Amino acid sequence: MLDGMMAQKTFKPVNEKGLALIELRAYAYDVLRRTFASEPSQEYLGLMKDTIDQFPFSSESEYILKGIEAVKKSLDQLDRSVGISKDVSEELLWDYTRMFIGPDQLVAPPWESAYANEDKLLFQKETLAVREAYLKYLFLPVQFQQEADDHIGLELDFMYQLCLILYEKMKSGDLSYAEVLEDQKSFLQQHLLTWVDRFGKDVVNNSATDFYKGMANILTGYLSLDQRAIEELLAI
Amino acid sequence: MANLVDKAITHKLSRRSFLGLSAGAVAAVALPGCGLQKVDAEKAAELSQKEGEWITAACWHNCGGRCLNKAYVVDGVVLRQKTDDTHPDSPDFPQQRGCARGRSHRKMVLGADRLKYPMKRKNWEPGGGKKELRGKDEWVRITWDEALDIMASELKRVKEKYGNAGFFAPAGGSGGGMEPQRLLNAYGGCTERWGNVSWGSWPDVYSTVTGLPNNGASSGNDRFRLRDSKLIILWGANPAQSSQGLPTYNYLQAKKAGAKFIVIDPLYTESARTLGDEWIPVRPATDTTLLLGMAHHIITNNLLDQKFLDNCTIGFDADHMPEGADPKENFKDYVLGTYDGTPKTAEWASKICGVSAEIIQKFAQEYATTKPAAIISGGAPARINNGEHLPHAMMTLAYMTGNVGIPGAGVSPNMHNSATNAGPALVQPGGNGIPKVNNPIAQNRINSGEMWDAVLNGQFTESKGKKIDVNIQMIWNWFSHTLNQRAGATRGIEAHKKVEFAVAQNLFLTTDARYSDLVLPVTSQWERLGGLLTGNREILIYHTQVIKPLFEAKSDMWIVTEIAKRLGVDTKIVNPISEEQQLYNAIAGAKVIKADGSDYEKLVTMTAEDIQELGAKGTPQTGRISYQEFKEKGIYQVPRSRGDKLEFTSFEDFLADPVGKKLATPSGKFEIYCDSLSKKIEKIGFSTKSPIPKYDPPLEGYEDGLKDGYNFQIVTIHYYRRSHSTLDNVPWLREAFPQEFWMNASDAANLGIKNNDIVKVTSRHGTVIRPAYVTERIMPGVVALGEGAWVEMDEQAGVDKAGSTGILNGHIATGQGHSGYNSCNVKVEKYDKPLEPDVKWPQRIIF
Structure with missing residues (x-):
């Protein structure tokens, strides 16, 4: 009994560290999924302006550091008291629309399958593979069969959702959290990391705003760090 | 490098922040409208590791062929395609195999460039809004509600200010009466486009000269009768490119059976490479001179089939002219130059058409002395300005040699879906049951060659000498890619920048869409319920839904129905019959010819369960094949063999009895002198044509x-x-x-x-x-x-x-x-x- 209590006490600080890292990972994925899943809302931009500084691990990644600087530069142009000006938010809206929506050239199509095959097709075998991963955790896109499952926003949302599951499991002492970590690791390796580098480069090279150039750098920088985070968590 | 776990513990997150974990509850953290959602375990198990299935997929384009296309689909993901493997292939019962385009359909339907959401031009506002920016403005994604409200308010505004003639709905070649026109017609009408695009000058010439109510594209020989030909002249016909699918293969069977092929074309085409024994290059828009030069050789070398001319035609020489016509205006004297002093010799022709006189004479000699010989043309040679003389001269040449109405002979533009397989359809769909909505201002029809000028200058030709004023302020494009595909696109772009409102509904940002204010994403045939497709006379294809509508794409009918609601237009007029019922009507009404050729019988047996499965109302019926077989195979192909009762050659009846089975022309014969054609062209009001074929240099020839x-x-x-x-x-x-x-x-x-x-x-x-x-x-x-x-x-x-x-x-x-x-x-x-x-x-x- 005493031993058991001792043991618990011994492991508790480590778990707290683990939980803190998972919380940060959830935070990072939350920022990233919102950035790439839909057009920038006023509320989102306001939040970004106030909080981009606290995006984790700028000290560990030049990309993240560079990205945060660029995002700040983009959003700091304006007078703090009036919030995000109409001009800036329209510029960002157009930048998003042009790169991930249209017209004429989708310079950075935000779907894994568009990078996995040379014809930039949607709803391909990558879509099915991603769907299979989602189904294990009983997830499906809200717009199932209308929006392709391998949209960057959905893949990032999946990583975010797994972070929440992971957190709950670890917090409650459910040792199956390791399986979630393994699944996150393989999802990163088999999906996001296979294409996000190229996607990020396309955004950096084609974006007309520091904001999206910056967010693309944060995205690629963070995903490569997240592999490390998973390894560390697995080692706990 | 510090551990991330160690860094994490000291990293500060503000509470006014992204959710991260701070909300605590998993349920609260869904991305609004676009993220992942939880499903129950049962559904997940059902969807996981699912097997795919082969579905007959529409290959629905106006390509000049028609083939069987199948898609292997796993829950909305089309992994691959294949073509016809429903039976073994043989020359007499061939598979209907697809081409590079058909096999690329997956890459079109699922392309990243699909229009996904309604979008409006950023600077658009009612009445235009920086119209000069059309084609280069920024775009803003909007909801369907906003898009439909814009449509309704612009339709109301334009109608009030300019009347219904202010709407221009330029349907494509076969797009007449389609969804936007149904709505516009129910809303008081619209200005339409007219003028054939593909067939050149064939339709009016073929129909007036022969009395048949068609353009000649399905006239000639069926694929078995072609094997009787000794000589096949492909005159500006390139089926290897223009009618992919079976035609080239069918021609190869004729070649194997001994037919010689001569190809007349400025290009050494794929058909010439595959089939041609000789290639005679000719300058475009000058073929009439080549034909007249040949006619001169045939006349002056006594190679005429005088009996055929006397019995079956009118207007060849002064002795065979219709009543009231000037006897000097006969074809023979025109060719000989009796009255105009210009004999249309091979030398004369050579200077214009670029074919040497020697080749013209040799070609004429060979054609006139070979029976049966078929001249098979395409639309291309006749797709020239004031081009009516060309088909008329070509048909006349065949009449002079009697190469008509006997198996393996003939003269026609046997092309497109009917290429190498002329004759009535042996299997055909029933009607969908949708009644037409008439256009109350149907007189407002503008020819393709005037439409953009009419938008820019406010006037068009109604008929000879009659100009009508029109003020077009809205262009509604769908389906046909009018701006890109009609001549004069440069003017068309100007016209699109002039009107107050331009809208396009399409799968992609086509040229039409690019110069619009509003683009509406529509579903492809793969995303719709299904339907029947016709092709060559022996097949009927039943394609079914492959995938759900992608993104926010909607059918054209859904779009116009929603607009109708907002305009207070009766949706029962616009959209009277459900898709399911339309499909049932087409299948239940499908007919197939009996083996003895005497009549048609029902194609499909339908049980009460089949009708219920379709979601339609109807009565069970008995036909040749079961509904389930039709659906599974996706095609019915009529069995054929050499010598069957379904073989076809145009005008066999007439040749057998030119007196008893008169043609439906004023003379009852083929009209080399065709006054009705001349009058028809004159009445249209753009140019004139003499009753006999002559050489009248085409504009820009x-x-x-x-x-x-x-x-x-x-x-x-x-x-x-x-x-x-x-x-x-x-x-x-x-x-x-x-x-x-x-x-x-x-x-x-x-x-x-x-x-x-x-x-x-x-x-x-x-x-x-x-x-x-x-x-x-x-x-x-x-x-x-x-x-x-x-x-x-x-x-x-x-x-x-x-x-x-x-x-x-x-x-x-x-x-x-x-x-x-x-x-x-x-x-x-x-x-x-x-x-x-x-x-x-x-x-x-x-x-």
Whole structure:
């Protein structure tokens, strides 16, 4: 009994560290999924302006550091008291629309399958593979069969959702959290990391705003760090 | 490098922040509207590791062929395609196999460049809003509600201010009466477009000269009777390119059976390569002179089939003229030059058409002394300005030699879906049961050759001598890619920038859509319930839904129905019958011919369960095949064999009894002197035509080019990459078929142009740039470009980089109001800037 209590006490600080890292990972994925899943809302931009500084691990990644600087530069142009000006938010809206929506050239199509095959097709075998991963955790896109499952926003949302599951499991002492970590690791390796580098480069090279150039750098920088985070968590 | 776990513990997160974990509850953290959601375990298990299935997928385009296309689908993901494997292949019972385009459908339907959401032009506002920005403005994604509200309010506004004639709904070649027109007609009517696009000057000539109520495309011999031919002349017909699927294979069977092939074409086409024993290159828009030169040889060398001429035709010579006609106006005397002093000799013809007199005479001799010999034309030679003389002269040549009405002979533009398989359909769908909505202002019809001028200048020709004022302020494009595909695209772009409102509904950001204020994403046939497709006379295809509608795409009918609700228009008029019921009507009404050819019988047996499965109302029926078999195979193909009762040759009945089975012409015979044709053309009001075939140089034909330095003639060809303009955006096809500009090696050498150099091609109407394909496969003085490339203007340089032939072709109305794409003069020069291959161009991608 005493031993058991001792043991618990011994492991508790480590778990707290683990939980803190998972919380940060959830935070990072939350920022990233919102950035790439839909057009920038006023509320989102306001939040970004106030909080981009606290995006984790700028000290560990030049990309993240560079990205945060660029995002700040983009959003700091304006007078703090009036919030995000109409001009800036329209510029960002157009930048998003042009790169991930249209017209004429989708310079950075935000779907894994568009990078996995040379014809930039949607709803391909990558879509099915991603769907299979989602189904294990009983997830499906809200717009199932209308929006392709391998949209960057959905893949990032999946990583975010797994972070929440992971957190709950670890917090409650459910040792199956390791399986979630393994699944996150393989999802990163088999999906996001296979294409996000190229996607990020396309955004950096084609974006007309520091904001999206910056967010693309944060995205690629963070995903490569997240592999490390998973390894560390697995080692706990 | 510090551990991330250690860093994490000291990292501070503000509470006014992103959710991260701070909300605590998993349920609260869904992305609004676009993220992942939880499903129950049962559904997940059902969807996981699911097996796919083969579904008959529509291959629905206007390509001139029709083949069986199947898609292997796993829950909305189309992994691969295949074509007809429903039975073993043989020449007599061939498979209906698809082409590069059909097999690329997956790459079109699922392309990242699909229109996904309704979008409006950023600076659009009611009445226009910086109209000059059309084609280059920014776009904003909007909801369907907003898009439909804009449609309704603009329709109301334009109607109130300008009346219904202010709406222009230019349907495509076969798009008349489709959804937007149903709505507009129910809302008081709209201005329409008219004028045939594909068939050139054939329709009015073929129908008035023969009395048959059609354009001749399904006339000639069926594929078995073609094997009786000793000589087949492909006159500007290139089925290997224009009618993919079976036609070339069917011709090969005729060739194996002993037919000789002579190909008349400015290009050494794929058909010429595959089938041709001889190739006779001729200048575009001058074929009439070649025909007249041949006629001269046949007359002066006593090679006429006088009996045929006497019994079956009228107007050949002075002794066989219709009552009231000037006897001097007969064909023979025109050819001999009796009254105009110009005998239409081979030498005379040679100077114009570019074929040597010797070849003309040899060709005439061979044709006149070979029976049965078939002249099979395409639309291309007749797709010229004031071009009615050409088909008329071609038909007359066949009448002079009696090469009509006997198996293996004939003269017709047997093309498109019917190429190599003339005759009535042996299997056909029932009607969908949707009644037409009549246009209350149907007199407001503008010819293709005048429509953009009418938008810009406010006037069009109603008939001879009668101009009508019109004030068009809204253009509604759908389905047909009008701006890109009709001649005069340069004017068309101006017209689109002038009106107060332009809208396009499409799968992609086509040229129409690019110059619009509002774009509405529509579903492809793969995303709809299904339907029946006809092709050659022996097949009926039943395609079914492959995937759900992608993104926010909706059917054209859904769009107009929603607008109708907002306008207070009765939706029962616009959309009277459910899709399910329409499909049932077409299947239940499908008919197939009996083996003895005497009559048709029902094709499909339908049980009460089948009808219920379709979601329709109906009565069970008995037919030749079960509904389930039809659905599973996706096709019914009529069994055929040599000597069966279904073989076909045009005019066999008439030849057997020219007196008892008169033709439906005023004379009851083939009309070499055709007053009704002459009067018809005159009444239309663009140009005139003599009752007999003569040579009347086409506007912007060979002679016009000699006058003012536009010294090349351009022909537009159907191009492997696409079906007209459809599929032009597929990278696979772009890579395989680069939209090259054909020119003869000697012409290129004179201009210092080498293969793959970028050249600038300028007509009187516009300029394009393209990589040169320097070849001996095209005659000197002639250049060629595939039609259908999507206009891609370099506004600064004033050139279209895509090489859209609509930019080069003139906005010209002549004859029966057909499009005269193949009479067009251009200049060619080396271009000083580079041009990336099309396959490397970014796709037109819009959410």
